[in-house]
Amino acid sequence: xxxxxxxxxxxxxxxxxxxxxxxxxxxxxxxxxxxxxxxxxxxxxxxxxxxxxxxxxxxxxxxxxxxxxxxxxxxxxxxxxxxxxxxxxxxxxxxxxxxxxxxxxxxxxxxxxxxxxxxxxxxxxxxxxxxxxxxxxxxxxxxxxxxxxxxxxxxxxxxxxxxxxxxxxxxxxxxxxxxxxxxxxxxxxxxxxxxxxxxxxxxxxxxxxxxxxxxxxxxxxxxxxxxxxxxxxxxxxxxxxxxxxxxxxxxxxxxxxxxxxxxxxxxxxxxxxxxxxxxxxxxxxxxxxxxxxxxxxxxxxxxxxxxxxxxxxxxxxxxxxxxxxxxxxxxxxxxxxxxxxxxxxxxxxxxxxxxxxxxxxxxxxxxxxxxxxxxxxxxxxxxxxxxxxxxxxxxxxxxxxxxxxxxxxxxxxxxxxxxxxxxxxxxxxxxxxxxxxxxxxxxxxxxxxxxxxxxxxxxxxxxxxxxxxxxxxxxxxxxxxxxxxxxxxxxxxx
Numbered sequence: 001x002x003x004x005x006x007x008x009x010x011x012x013x014x015x016x017x018x019x020x021x022x023x024x025x026x027x028x029x030x031x032x033x034x035x036x037x038x039x040x041x042x043x044x045x046x047x048x049x050x051x052x053x054x055x056x057x058x059x060x061x062x063x064x065x066x067x068x069x070x071x072x073x074x075x076x077x078x079x080x081x082x083x084x085x086x087x088x089x090x091x092x093x094x095x096x097x098x099x100x101x102x103x104x105x106x107x108x109x110x111x112x113x114x115x116x117x118x119x120x121x122x123x124x125x126x127x128x129x130x131x132x133x134x135x136x137x138x139x140x141x142x143x144x145x146x147x148x149x150x151x152x153x154x155x156x157x158x159x160x161x162x163x164x165x166x167x168x169x170x171x172x173x174x175x176x177x178x179x180x181x182x183x184x185x186x187x188x189x190x191x192x193x194x195x196x197x198x199x200x201x202x203x204x205x206x207x208x209x210x211x212x213x214x215x216x217x218x219x220x221x222x223x224x225x226x227x228x229x230x231x232x233x234x235x236x237x238x239x240x241x242x243x244x245x246x247x248x249x250x251x252x253x254x255x256x257x258x259x260x261x262x263x264x265x266x267x268x269x270x271x272x273x274x275x276x277x278x279x280x281x282x283x284x285x286x287x288x289x290x291x292x293x294x295x296x297x298x299x300x301x302x303x304x305x306x307x308x309x310x311x312x313x314x315x316x317x318x319x320x321x322x323x324x325x326x327x328x329x330x331x332x333x334x335x336x337x338x339x340x341x342x343x344x345x346x347x348x349x350x351x352x353x354x355x356x357x358x359x360x361x362x363x364x365x366x367x368x369x370x371x372x373x374x375x376x377x378x379x380x381x382x383x384x385x386x387x388x389x390x391x392x393x394x395x396x397x398x399x400x401x402x403x404x405x406x407x408x409x410x411x412x413x414x415x416x417x418x419x420x421x422x423x424x425x426x427x428x429x430x431x432x433x434x435x436x437x438x439x440x441x442x443x444x445x446x447x448x449x450x451x452x453x454x455x456x457x458x459x460x461x462x463x464x465x466x467x468x469x470x471x472x473x474x475x476x477x478x479x480x481x482x483x484x485x486x487x488x489x490x491x492x493x494x
Contacts, residue, residue, distance in 0.1 A: 003113055011106075016094055016217040020052030023218050024078075024085070025059045025209065028070035031270035032077040034262055034326060035224060035254045038288045042251060043222040044083045045289075045314040055216060056088030058099045059209065061202050077271050080281050082307055087216075095216045100208050107203035110211050110241075111164045111196050115152075119240035120196055121145055122152040122162045142193065164197040166207075166233060166240075174232040178248045179316045181225070186232045194233055206230055210237045213246060222249040249316060252292050255323045262326055274331075278354075278381030282307070283335040289314075291324035304337060336378040347374045354383035359391045368477050372469035389462045390477060393486055396463040398493040406455035407448075413456035414494040419446060420457050421487050430480045436472045460490025 024040040026032075032040075047054040056078065058071060078085065087093030097103055114120035123144040144152070145167065156162060168191045175185040196207035203211070213221055228250050238245045253261050262268040269277065274284055289310050295302055296318050305313065339347065348370035355366045355373075369387055377383060388394070401413035408416070423442050427434050443453040458471035461483055467474060475483040 003109065003116060007109060008113065011215055014095055015215060016053070020047055020050035020219050021055065021217045022047040022052065022220045022222060023055040023057050023213070023216065024083075024222075025057040025212075026074050027059045027062060027065070027205075028067060028074060029062070029065045030067050030070055030073075031272055032073060033270050034268070034274075034288060034291075037077065037081070037271050037284075038254060038291055039222055039224065039251060040078065040083055041081070041285060041288060041310075042249070042293070042314075042319075043220075045311055046220050046222065046249070046316070047086075048311040049314050052219070053086045054084070055093070055218070056085040056090075056098065057212060057216070058089055059205065060099060060101045061205060061208050063101070063202070073272070080275075081271075081285055100203070100212065103208070103212065104201060104203070106215070107208055107211055108197060108201060111203070111207065114166070114196070114237075114240055115149070115164060117240060118149075118167065119237075120164050120166050121147065121193075122156055123165045123193075123195075124152075124155060124160055124162050145193070161199050163195045163199055165193040166196055166237065168193050168233070168236060174235055176231050176235045176245070176248065178228070178231070178250050179220075180250055180252070180319050180321055181228065184228065184231070188232075191233055191236075206233060207237070210234050214238070214241070214243050218246055220247045220249055222251065225250045225252055249319070251319070252321055253323045254291055255325045257325060268326070269328075276381075278379030278383075279331060279335050280338050280350075280380075283331065283338040286310075286338075287331045287334045291326065292320050293318050294320065304334070304341075332378050339377055339380075340375055342374070344371065344374065350380060351377075351383055354380050355387055358384035358388040361391060363479065364390050364477060368473075369468075372473055372477075376468045386468050389464055389467070390474075393489070394463040396459070400459045400463075400465050401456050401490075401494065403455050406451040408452055408455050410494050412452065413459070414491065416446070416448075416453045416456045417460060417487055417491045417494070420453065421484060421491070424475070424480070424484060424487070427480070430476065432472055432476045435475050439472065456490070457487065460487045 022043045024043045026036060026040075044054050046052070056074075058074070075090065085091065087095070087098065089098045111120060115122065121144060123142060125142060125144060142165075144165075147155075169188045172188050173185050174188055174191070175183060177183055194206055195204050197203055212218075231248060231250070235245055256262045256268055271284065275281070285307060286305055289305065290303075293314065294300070295305075295313050296315070299313055342350070348367050351370040351373060352366045355369050359366070359369065369390060373383060373386065377386070398410055402409045419442055420439065423438050424435070427438055439453055439457065440450060443450045446453065454471040458467060458474060459465070461471060461474045461478060463486075469477075478486070
């Protein structure tokens with residue numbers, strides 16, 4: 001069957017040229033893992049730094065692994081992270097469609113073109129799906145490799161099942177360049193004749209991504225270093241078609257520890273998991289950006305970057321070959337920095353659902369509680385435990401009234417509460433200033449340090465040693481009646 005070369009000429013004519021074009025091409029097979037998010041981020045940053053185009057492509061050729069709802073997770077994650085795409089399934093573009101299963105005919109045409117060029121061949125050997133793409137395929141032992149084009153085509157025309165395999169040279173070497181790892185050379189005899197088109201007519205990932213990257217004008221291909229071993233085969237495909245090879249950017253792996261890659265099946269968190277654990281999107285992005293990339297020059301010591309700052313600063317020269325270890329404590333550090341840098345009203349809005357999960361009483365101001373937390377919170381999920389005492393006084397031991405630094409013990413604390421209760425009862429306007437001034441004046445009258453009075457008041461009001469905010473703030477939020485009730489209960493313990 002003679003191919004219509006006009007089709008290929010028209011496809012070539014559609015390819016956008018003239019500027020950087022990158023793509024994020026996830027498979028909808030589950031959650032957005034940290035490594036996936038980093039790939040998306042780096043791909044977006046390369047495009048934005050160069051004033052180029054960022055493309056979203058959905059690679060769904062492996063139909064057996066598709067997970068319902070996974071595509072929605074991809075869209076949701078990119079939207080939350082503000083990694084906006086210029087072209088994609090939902091926004092269209094000049095080289096649509098952007099979903100691989102909708103490009104099936106294209107792959108078949110290009111595979112047959114390779115066959116006609118002698119760079120691929122029909123293989124009729126009976127192998128299971130799992131074995132078709134295995135790396136132990138012995139190309140020299142495949143009888144189909146030596147079939148004439150005419151004989152093979154006759155068997156295809158007769159309806160005999162087949163796959164299309166890439167014809168890898170038996171001798172020589174293949175060299176490719178990676179932006180991070182430099183020049184890499186492999187012997188062709190070590191490469192298997194990988195499957196390009198499966199028996200069901202669907203392309204393999206290794207073939208589809210090459211076709212799509214070329215036809216979409218992709219200039220920089222960003223992916224994990226686990227694909228380094230496949231890059232020579234990609235190169236040979238580009239050469240077989242006579243196409244220009246894009247810039248390869250193979251990112252070092254994100255590791256759980258020195259020996260193990262992060263993996264969902266090992267309980268490592270996805271982006272969604274991290275959000276549920278109380279981490280902010282901006283903090284996650286900032287930290288993930290530094291997992292394999294370091295700023296250089298005047299900003300070499302800078303740690304905190306906005307997304308816009310990352311886009312201006314990002315360069316391939318700052319990327320590392322070394323694996324990056326995901327450190328949840330380091331992420332927590334970043335998150336605390338971001339929480340403290342938020343505008344108070346923004347923090348209050350973010351914190352309110354977590355506050356209200358523990359503090360149901362509407363008379364207890366979520367805004368005032370949030371103000372106590374902002375400087376004392378590392379993750380939003382820390383909040384419920386920190387503020388639960390506002391809702392209900394926890395059981396506590398009288399031992400808490402003893403504090404060496406504040407110079408208190410049960411006897412001293414009893415005296416302080418006996419003096420504080422009637423003073424607080426006399427306050428006519430229950431405000432922070434009134435409570436503060438009253439307690440400070442009382443401490444002076446009693447000839448004790450402020451801490452000696454404040455400690456037992458705070459313990460009685462909160463029922464715990466560590467609290468967001470001090471005695472004054474806690475008493476104000478609790479209100480007069482509840483404060484006095486709790487202080488009287490504390491006095492009873494002494």
